[in-house]
Each structure stands twice: as C-alpha cells, then as structure tokens.
Amino acid sequence: MNIIEVFKMAFNSLKENKLRSFLTMIAIVVGVFAIIGASTAVMVIKTYFDNTLNIMGGNVVYVSTYPGVRMGNGDKYRNRKHITFRTYEDLQKRLRISRAISPVEHFTSTKVEFGKKATEPNVQIMGSNEFYLSNNAYSLENGRNISENDVHHVKPVCLIGHDVRTDLFPNQYAVGKFIRIDGQKYRVIGTVKAKGSTFGESQDNFVLIPYTKALAVYGGYNRNINIQVKAPSMTLIPATIDELTGVMRTIRKVPPGKENDFEIETNNSLKSAFNKFTGYLYLFGIVVGGISLLGAGIGVMNIMLVSVTERTKEIGIRKSVGAKKKAIISQFLLEAIFICQLGGIFGLGLGIIGGNVLAVYMKSSVVFPWLASIMGIIGLTLIGVLFGVFPAYKASKLDPVESLRYE
Secondary structure: OHHHHHHHHHHHHHOOOHHHHHHHHHHHHHHHHHHHHHHHHHHHHHHHHHHHHHHOOOEEEEEEHHHHHHOOOOHHHOOOOOOOOHHHHHHHHHHHOEEEEEEEEEEEEEEEHHHHHHHOOEEEEEEEOOOOOHOOOEEEEEEEOHHHHHHHHOOEEEEEOOOHHHHOOOOOOOOOOEEEOOEEEEEEEEEEEEEEEEOEEEOOOEEEEEEEHHHHHOOOOOOOOOEEEEOOOOHHHHHHHHHHHHHHHHHHHOOOOOOOOOOOEEEEHHHHHHHHHHHHHHHHHHHHHHHHHHHHHHHHHHHHHHHHHHHHHEEEEEEEEOOOHHHHHHHHHHHHHHHHHHHHHHHHHHHHHHHHHHHHHOOOOOOHHHHHHHHHHHHHHHHHHHHHHHHHHHHHHOOHHHHOOOO
C-alpha cells in the first residue's frame, strides 16, 4: 500500500473519532511541549549566561563568602564569617602574583540629582577602587578613572554609568559637573561606556565612588563584600588561585585539614555550577514529558485497538483479496506513527515558542533546540512503533472469513 494512502486513511480515522483522537493528541502535545520547552528554556538561559560571562573579565577570580550558584541545603554556609573590607586590605598587602584587587560592594540604591534633574531611585551606588572598571570589563567614555590617591584621601569624586549620564546629562559634557547623592556632593571625574544588561538588569545604572568615601557616608566597615582579583594572564589563573587560597586561609585562620570557609570562583567554575543547575531543569522537563508521553502512548494503543475493531470488516476484505500480514501490520504501525508525529509537531512548535518567550523577556538571542527536536521526532516514532505494534499484530491475525461476517 502507498504510504500517502496510509496517511490519508490515518487522517480519516482521526476525523471519525475526533474526541478520542483529540484527547490522545493533547497528551502527546503536553509531553513534547514539556521536553522541548525545557530544552529551549535551558538553551536560552545557558546562552544568556555564557554571553554574560563573556562581557566580564575572563581572567578575574572572585572571592566571596557564599558560592555564586547555590543548590540544596545552605546550612553549611550559614555560620561563615563575613568577608569584609579588612579582608580586602589584608589581601592587598599579602598577594604578590596579582596587584589588581578590587572590593565590590553595593552600598545603596537611590536617586541621583543634578540641578533640577533626578534619576529614578534605583541607581546602584557602588564602592570600590581603581581596579573596578578593568575587573568588570568596563571602559571609560570620557574623563579619568578613580585613582589610588582618591581612595587614600577619601575624595568625593565619582564615575557615572551610561544610564545615569543619559538621564542627567543628555546634552552636556558630564565630566567636571557636581551631582548629589543622599545629600552628599560628588564631582564627576569620568563617564563609563555602555555595557548592556545581564539577567534583565542594566549594568549601566550605577555610580562608582571610592570605597573609603562610601564607608564614611554609609558606614559598614565589617559588612559582607565580594572581592575580585585579576590574574596577570590566563595561564597564571591556577597560580593566582593557589596563592589566593593560601592567603585567605591564613587571614581567616582556617585550621589545616578543614575545608575552606569561603568561595573562590572563576568564570569556568561558575559555568560548571550553572550547567549542573540547568541539568536539573532539563531532567525535570524530561521526567514530566516522559510521564505525559507514556500516558499518550497508552492512548495511542487504545485508539488503534478501537480502530482495529471498527475496521474489522475492512481488514477482512483486504485479506480476502490477497493482502499480506506484513501489509496490514505496516498500515496500522504507520497510522500509530502518524498520530504521534502529528501531536509531536504541535508540541514541538509550542515548546520552541514557549521556551523563547524567556529569551524575549531576558533580551537574549532566540535559540532552536536542534538536537532535542531531532531526538523528539525519533522518540515519537519509537512510541508509535512500541504502542502500535500490538494493535497492528492483532489486526494482522484476524481471520478473513470471520472478519467479513463482523457487523
């Protein structure tokens, strides 16, 4: 029998049992949607995360109290001592391989004013030093960077991000102007080039001031901070991590044999932890989709068994004119595969669209899960064969004489 004719018969069979066919296909659509949607969403998040890490310093090592990507029970981290500005200053004195060390602390979010203009009250006020820009892959647009002298003498100077410059100085040269933050006056010494958004949050809506000035205004010398250490080159990252680990253990008085009570991470280690996290999301999608597809497979078997019963006379006629068992089996198997693939196409389309909604929300690039889609098509074919083989075999075993008498 011609394959096109088989598919036409399968389609007509679906039309004759609309409700039953619809419910069976819904289960297939849900299963495929769960798997493809999860795959697409994971790809979107992974692409976005990789792009985010790429715009950060590639040879920067991050020191923090807690891991950047945390999963499971956090009890082991609960009693860790803070990493403070004193820790940063101790590191600054002791490290030898790298001298590009910067504290990173978000002191507050507030509005920034210039004359009668004011930003929204969500500008991040960051406190750091002269290495903050290079450690975070920023570059100057105009003016100069914060200097060691600015930090040492607690000068009221600042760098402003692109969003702040656009809001306050749309048609003016910002360098040399004075802005107000929480009643304090700061001289703008430089503006920073735009970097874009990461995880839906602008990286340009900030004001950077010397951390000593931030401490004088907002206090909190013992607050918990992060520290960035830039290795001199990519090849010296392992040596930088080794030295940093030893110095941190000495500063925090970690006994020999005890595990670190701090985290040291690089872009690669963050990627590894993040991939583990997205792996759980993907597994969840597969489990949910697999359960749905199992139910859908049982539904396909049911509809095919009913189809065999309803078409008993037709099968008898075909056998009486010489149709072989192989032809009968092929016909019903192809019909089962057709039902699975039809539902799979809808599920595939909805899954890709649903997963890429996240890309639109996160302002990331749209992705297409080629591997998951190909595996989905193969998987649905196997489901069609697996759950269609029994009805097909049953149809092929019908006695032509008895079948012709069937009413």
